[in-house]
Amino acid sequence: MDSIDMNKMIDNLIDISRLAGKEILDVYDGSFNVTLKDDLSPLTDADRRSNAVIITMLKSLYPEIPILSEEEKEVNFSERKDWNLFWLIDPLDGTTNFVHQLPIFACSIVYSINGRPLSLRMFFPGTPFDPDRARTSPSTFIIDSVHQQISFQPYSIF
DSSP states (O other): OOOOOHHHHHHHHHHHHHHHHHHHHHHHTSOOOEEEOTTSOEEEHHHHHHHHHHHHHHHHHOTTSOEEETTSOOOOHHHHTTOSEEEEEEEEETHHHHHTTOSOOEEEEEEEETTEEEEEEEEOTTOOOOHHHHOOSTTEEEETTTEEEEEOOOOOOO
């Protein structure tokens, strides 16, 4: 696989999360149905629509990188245990808050290499962030008040 330009990837993830966030807010601003998944957690059209945007765009931009999504068919551990890199997504992290009209939810996309998260992109479409209060660590910053980018430096404990 060719080397990935991380700056371009971050730009792409901003675009993807904005589009997914738009889908979430389109549902949030109207009436919506709630169904229950097998584990009895809620599922809405916002989950499905956000998931569709993220999956479609990631497959288009990075077809060689597998995707593990909360809203997709489960991938057996025997298959994914050998993945050196993959996307881990929760298209609507905070569905319960969403269902109860609490504007505290996010679209989460993680890029993982060798089992370690390299980049986490979180977009909070329903939350008016104050960037000065949103800093949680030196490695966390806010991009245009609604995107949270956390970058991790891979390290070994040995």
